[in-house]
Amino acid sequence: MIKDITLGQFFPGDSLLHRADPRMKIITALIYIVFVFVAKATLAYLFVILFTLFLVFISRLRFRIILKALKPVIFIMVFTAFFNIFWTRGEGEPLFSYGIIRIYKEGIWFAVMMVLRVACVLAGSCVLLTYTTSPIALTDGLERLLAPLKKIHLPVHEFSMMMTIALRFIPTLVEETDKIMSAQKARGADFSSGGIIKRAKALLPVLIPLFASSFRRASELATAMECRCYRGDKGRTRMTTLRYSMTDLALLLLLLFFGAGVILINIFLPHILSFGI
Amino acid sequence: MKALELIDIVYTYSKNTPFEKTALDKVSVSFEAGRINGLIGHTGSGKSTLVQMMNGLLRPDSGEVLLFGKSIWEEPKKIRDVRFKVGLVFQYPEYQLFEETCEKDIAFGPKNMGLDAQEIDRRVKSAAQFVGLDESLLVKSPFELSGGQKRRVALAGIMAMEPEVLILDEPAAGLDPIGREEIFGGIRSYQRSRNNTVIIVSHSMEDVAAYCDNITVLSEGKLFMSGSCAEVFEHESELTEMGLGVPQITRFIRMLRDAGVELRRDIYTVEDAVSAIKEYAGRR
Numbered sequence: 001m002i003k004d005i006t007l008g009q010f011f012p013g014d015s016l017l018h019r020a021d022p023r024m025k026i027i028t029a030l031i032y033i034v035f036v037f038v039a040k041a042t043l044a045y046l047f048v049i050l051f052t053l054f055l056v057f058i059s060r061l062r063f064r065i066i067l068k069a070l071k072p073v074i075f076i077m078v079f080t081a082f083f084n085i086f087w088t089r090g091e092g093e094p095l096f097s098y099g100i101i102r103i104y105k106e107g108i109w110f111a112v113m114m115v116l117r118v119a120c121v122l123a124g125s126c127v128l129l130t131y132t133t134s135p136i137a138l139t140d141g142l143e144r145l146l147a148p149l150k151k152i153h154l155p156v157h158e159f160s161m162m163m164t165i166a167l168r169f170i171p172t173l174v175e176e177t178d179k180i181m182s183a184q185k186a187r188g189a190d191f192s193s194g195g196i197i198k199r200a201k202a203l204l205p206v207l208i209p210l211f212a213s214s215f216r217r218a219s220e221l222a223t224a225m226e227c228r229c230y231r232g233d234k235g236r237t238r239m240t241t242l243r244y245s246m247t248d249l250a251l252l253l254l255l256l257f258f259g260a261g262v263i264l265i266n267i268f269l270p271h272i273l274s275f276g277i
Numbered sequence: 278m279k280a281l282e283l284i285d286i287v288y289t290y291s292k293n294t295p296f297e298k299t300a301l302d303k304v305s306v307s308f309e310a311g312r313i314n315g316l317i318g319h320t321g322s323g324k325s326t327l328v329q330m331m332n333g334l335l336r337p338d339s340g341e342v343l344l345f346g347k348s349i350w351e352e353p354k355k356i357r358d359v360r361f362k363v364g365l366v367f368q369y370p371e372y373q374l375f376e377e378t379c380e381k382d383i384a385f386g387p388k389n390m391g392l393d394a395q396e397i398d399r400r401v402k403s404a405a406q407f408v409g410l411d412e413s414l415l416v417k418s419p420f421e422l423s424g425g426q427k428r429r430v431a432l433a434g435i436m437a438m439e440p441e442v443l444i445l446d447e448p449a450a451g452l453d454p455i456g457r458e459e460i461f462g463g464i465r466s467y468q469r470s471r472n473n474t475v476i477i478v479s480h481s482m483e484d485v486a487a488y489c490d491n492i493t494v495l496s497e498g499k500l501f502m503s504g505s506c507a508e509v510f511e512h513e514s515e516l517t518e519m520g521l522g523v524p525q526i527t528r529f530i531r532m533l534r535d536a537g538v539e540l541r542r543d544i545y546t547v548e549d550a551v552s553a554i555k556e557y558a559g560r561r
Contacts, residue, residue, distance in 0.1 A: 011295055064293065176372075182334050183373040186365040187434060188357055188389030205385065208375035212420065 009171075010134045015060040016247060017132040022141025024248035028255040029128040035259045036121050042273040044265040045116060051258050052120045052127075059127045069126045070119055077115045084111035135167035144242060150233075157233035165221070173214065180209050279346075280310035280442050280474035281331055281363070286340035288326055300326040301337070302498045308442075308491075310345075313468055313475045315489030317482065319520060323498040324478050325368065328444050331476070332363040344442070361390050364440030368447045370431030374419040379410070379430045382419055386438040397437075404433035407467040409459055425456045432460070436467060443467075444476040449484065461488050486510070486524045486545035494521070507543045526550050 012018070017025070039048050056066055070077075088111075090104030097103070129138065143160035150156050181191065184205045191202050288301040300323045308314045318324045329335040330342055333349050333356040342349050349359045364386075367373065376382035380401055387397045405415060408429040414422065419430050432448065445464065449457040465488055468475045479485050485492055485506075492509045494501040496519055502509055510516075510523045513531065522528070523545075530544045530553075540557055544550050 013295075062293075179367065180373055182329065183367045183370065184385075185334060186332060186360055186367070187386040187438070188360055189385075190357065190389070205373075205375045209373050213372055 009130065011061055011065065011131050012134075013060055013132065015058060015132065016251070017055070017059045017128065019245075019247050020132075020251050021242055021244055021248045022133050022137040023145050023242060024244065024251055025128055025133055026138075026141055026145060028251055029125050031255045031259055032124050032128060033121055035262045036117060036124065038259075039117075039262045039266065041266050041270040043269050044262050045113060046273075047261055047265055048120050049116065051261075052124045055124055055127045059132055061127065061131055065131070066123050066126065069131075070122060073118065073122060077118055080114045080118065081111040084114055136164060139164045139167065141242065155233075157236070169217070172217075173210070176213060177206065177210060180206050278310045279307045280344070281476075282307040282341075282343040282346075283327070283330060284341045284343070286327070286330055286337045286342070288323075288330070288335065288337050290326075292338075300498055301330075303340075304495070304498070304500050305340075306493050306500055306503060308474060308476055308493075310474050311472050312490040313465065313477060313488055315485035315492040316476055316478045316495065317480060317485050317492060317521060318495035318501075319480065319497075321497075322495040324495055325446055327495065328365060328446055328476070328478055331442070331444055332365045333359045334365070357389075361386075361438055362440055363442045363444065364435040364438050366432055366435045366443070366445045366448060368450060370434075371419075371424065371427035374427060374431060374434075377418060378416050379405075379419050379422070380415040382430060383415075383433045383437050386434055390438060400437040400439060401433070404437035407436055407470075408433045408463045425452055428452065428456075428460065429463075432463075439471070440473070442474045442476065444478070446478045447480075448477065449479075449481075457484065464488070480521070482516075482522060483524045483526075486527070494519075506545055510543075510545065 036048050039045055056063060085103060085107045086101065088104055088107035089102070090106030092104075094102040094104050095108070133141075139160045142163070143156055146154075146156045146160075181189075185191070189202060189205055191199065191206075193199075194202070284305050286301050286304045287299070290296070290298045290300055304323070304327065306316075306327070316324055316327070326335065330337055333342070336350065344359065344362060349356065349363075374382050376385065383401045383404055384397050387400050392400070401415070402412075405412065410426070410429050410433060414426065414430075419427055422430065428448075432445070435443065443464075448464065449460050452460060461484060464475060464477070477485065477489060489506065491503070491505055493503040494509060494516070501519070502512065510527055513523045513528070516522055526547050526549075527545055530540055530542075530550055534540055534542070538557065540553050544553055
């Protein structure tokens with residue numbers, strides 16, 4: 001069912017990660033992603049995986065939920081793995097060869113590494129950001145972080161308001177899609193059989209009502225915002241102001257430790273467990 | 278005979294997530310064939326979930342759904358045929374309209390059934406008649422119509438499939454009193470002419486009392502009671518406690534009886550009340 005998509009969904013909780021300031025979480029998520037890609041040595045990879053599992057652990061989210069987040073990108077992972085396996089030319093004898101197909105151990109190695117890397121980046125950023133931060137806090141944090149750009153007349157506030165609204169309406173639209181699909185199924189619509197063209201055509205009875213209701217919602221929302229005197233950024237104050245706390249310092253130190261760990265392993269222990277590659 | 282029987286239905290939303298919620302907890306209900314059955318309950322009582330079980334849009338975690346004594350999940354691949362036999366009109370069905378003309382939209386269901394053009398045309402015309410849609414409106418785009426008219430088009434779209442069981446989830450929600458009466462009147466005349474089974478989901482006791490033969494009351498995912506109007510409205514205090522109550526006019530008659538006016542107990546509509554009071558006045 002459509003509702004099963006969990007990428008970018010907030011799971012309320014009370015862990016260290018849930019309590020941290022969204023600005024700090026955005027910063028640490030960036031640090032995290034950078035260092036996942038910096039990792040080169042095998043041991044560094046292991047360290048990345050362990051650290052990611054540690055993040056999952058302190059987020060107190062169920063492991064199943066994280067696996068579910070990976071489901072939509074399985075195709076991308078398989079695709080990268082496929083190219084790495086078949087296109088990498090290594091030194092020495094291929095492990096397997098048939099016609100033009102040659103598979104080297106380096107290829108398999110890179111494929112495994114790439115898949116793990118994609119999985120870690122996704123799981124880590126979900127845990128640090130989207131799963132533990134409410135969408136509102138997230139865009140609020142982003143707006144604060146980008147606030148200096150207002151000086152050069154970038155519409156940061158408007159941008160973040162647009163994002164807040166878009167995020168706010170994702171679940172609504174998903175629910176609406178579900179409802180319309182059920183309604184059309186009740187009239188005998190068939191979304192799951194036939195070729196790709198037939199299936200695309202079968203979606204028309206869902207898309208048209210969905211568009212119609214999106215426009216209706218947008219205009220209702222605009223009216224409601226005007227009724228509450230929304231006039232953009234100027235003179236707008238906030239109900240809650242963000243403040244950094246010790247939690248945020250701890251989180252920052254944790255991620256700096258992670259970064260330092262990756263670099264140190266890359267430099268000092270590059271060959272452990274590398275199977276001669 | 279029972280048209281639909283649901284036995285020990287259990288259903289949980291968002292299983293294995295923090296949002297897990299049991300919508301139905303061992304609910305067993307049945308609906309008499311050839312009658313108008315009312316299904317009543319509060320927001321969140323599980324009515325809408327229950328009706329989606331009846332045409333196989335949702336599959337219960339456990340329990341059985343029997344249509345005329347036969348399990349609808351016997352052959353999961355043929356569940357579409359069940360949906361043609363059990364027509365379900367969702368809440369606010371006007372938001373599902375999509376075709377260029379009302380006529381085409383009403384024909385969507387029958388077309389999916391694989392009927393020939395002549396039969397489709399006949400069904401569209403007759404369904405439009407039941408819901409009181411003027412034939413001049415059939416060639417218009419559904420997006421040009423008023424809310425009430427759109428509702429009728431959507432209703433006709435299900436009626437045109439000529440299902441053996443017709444389920445309507447809050448068919449009159451958001452309509453004015455005249456619109457309500459017209460919609461319910463149309464449903465009643467449709468049921469009388471075809472003598473099939475109708476299930477009306479509502480939270481208005483007045484509507485259910487006026488149009489239904491039997492009533493089933495759901496409360497917090499469980500069956501609360503089920504029976505004829507008279508049987509169910511006997512339990513006025515319990516229903517009031519649940520926040521559903523009995524029809525205003527029934528309460529009014531009860532108050533009159535408490536004050537010593539000798540009237541029948543089983544009065545659920547204003548028309549009945551008027552004639553009973555007139556008769557009482559004549560007696561004195």
